[in-house]
Amino acid sequence: MNLQNHKNLIQENGFTIINNIFSEEEIERITDVIQNIDTSKETFRKSEDLFAIRQFLKEIPDVKDLIFTNNLKQIIKEIFGENYFVVKSIYFDKPEKSNWYVAYHQDLTISVDKKVELENFGPWTTKQNQFAVQPPLEILENIFTIRIHLDDTDENNGALKVVPKSHSKGIYRPETIDWNLEKENICNVEKGGVMIMKPLLLHGSNRTINGKKRRVIHIEFSDKQLPEVINWSERIN
Template sequence: MSLKDLELYKSHIHEYGFSVINTVFSEGEIEKIIDVLNSIDTSRENFRKSEDLFAIRQFLKEIPEIKDLIFNDNIKRIIKDIFGEKYFVVKSIYFDKPETSNWYVAYHQDLTISVDKKTELSGFGPWTTKQNQFAVQPPLNVLENIFTIRIHLDDTDENNGALKVVPGSHAKGIYRPETIDWTVEKENICKVEKGGIMIMKPLILHGSNRTTNGKKRRVIHIEFSDMELPEVLQWSERMN
């Protein structure tokens, strides 16, 4: 990845709200990550298991041994050159959409952040609590500042739940999905190769379809920010 390439990705994300970069991980690196995932005890409480989805919240905290495998030289360079010098992890989730999954996700924006406690704070709300984890909708500038990296452990296209996005919608503030005007907006399906990544801004309208080709879709989703929250609040998964 040359500096010129990274500049192109950066400007694409700025303009459209997303970008796909393939071959960020080698085949061997992906196999090592999968080996760790295959060896974990899946009964812990931060793990969510159903026929349609297996998910691990606070992924990097739950599986700390995977950190060195994920933050290879390519990812470190992407974070530094595309996001900025001071970005750190604020949230991480692992999703496994099995081959037979009927799981689909309607168009939405990612409007909440994970924090350490619930407190009355101007501009923050509504709040949700799941399994002692606190999520809140913060002021818009906090959301606008976040970048998400989605690491793909499988080839992903429209047949096994690749994300579909509305390019440019990240720059329109809070955008209710029911108000999408399809005479103006376009849909883009983000195909990503195994070992590739998708970078997106959480405010981009995104969703995914059901799996129809009987292939797995495993994704590691990590969010980054360089903003400190008001003193009384901390990012619950902050990690440099």
Template sequence: MDVISKKEEIEKNGFTIINNIFTEDEIVNLITIIQKADSSNGTFRKTKDLFAIRQFLKEIPDIVPFILTQKLSSIITQLFGTGYAVVKSIYFDKPGDSNWFVAYHQDLTISVNEKTDIAGFGPWTVKQNQYAVQPPLSVLENNFTIRIHLDDTDENNGALRVIPGSHRKGIYRAETINWNEESEVVCGVLKGGIMIMRPLLLHASNRTNNNHKRRVTHIEFSNQQLPSPLLWSEALK
């Protein structure tokens, strides 16, 4: 891995792709652990078009050492330094016949332990007994997400479409995108590869049209401490 070029890509474009991080055997092991999990909890969502697990690493703690491998931890340290920890995790499984799609958006909220009145934090939402809030931009600008791909992903089965550089423009509403100035990139990632992205990067995904699955783990990292009494609700102990 060319660390300097990857850092530059993240700084300039808001994302980078690194393939061949997890082996075939490691991917099979991850899928096996997920399939054995008790899906009766409310954080598990299963429909015809999507299977998702919120608070993924907390719901399936046995999978943590197989996700946060020495190789992945080394990449994080090389690209971002030390002190970063998991603060949110989701597992997505888009079936081969899925019509699920996601319009352009930024990831503007963080998961926290309670709702309280703190300057700069808001609006608030609650979903499945999980509080989420939009924090100050400084928090979002410093965080990053790693998406681990358990299947080959391209434009035919819901690979992310992104607008390079949009992470540097603050809150950027999809309805205000000027396509005369912006360009779109489709982020194909091989099975076992990762995509690293900033939360403020505008991203979207299409419906699947080739009958191929797309399974991804979405893990957010931060090195920041929230103002008391707020805590990262999904921080690993």
């Protein structure tokens, strides 16, 4: 894989798409594990419009070896760098009948192990005993997100729409987007492909209109150490 081009695209536009990273068999093995889990735990969110698993890699350790194939490890090493580790993981299932859409936003929080008063960290939120905080900008700018697609995804079943280059403008309030200056890009990804993005990239998704599932594994990576009093809550090397 020649990944330098993708590295440049992420730097310039805030995202890139690389198809054919996982084979049909590899995707099938991953989905088999997910289908056989106990979904009664509180980190699992279930509704008609969404099924999500927070702390995905911690909740389903069996899936780790299936996800971190040689292909994916090569991407992490060559595009992100030698010392990157996992800091967050979520599984999203946007069901066939989903009316759920996501307005434009940036991913501005990180998951940490406790809540403490810290300069330049805040605001804080707590969900299901998990602590999220908005860290200083340089921590957010350092994160890469990989979205692994378990289904073909296009504008008809909730593909991400993004505003290219918005990742390099710091905190960017969606209501201030000037559509005379900015353009929207729909990110179609094939089953077994990945989308890599920077969390500060403005992104959203539309409702599903073609009756097809959209299942995505979302994993965030950083190589930054946090202030000593707190830890990344999901750190996996």
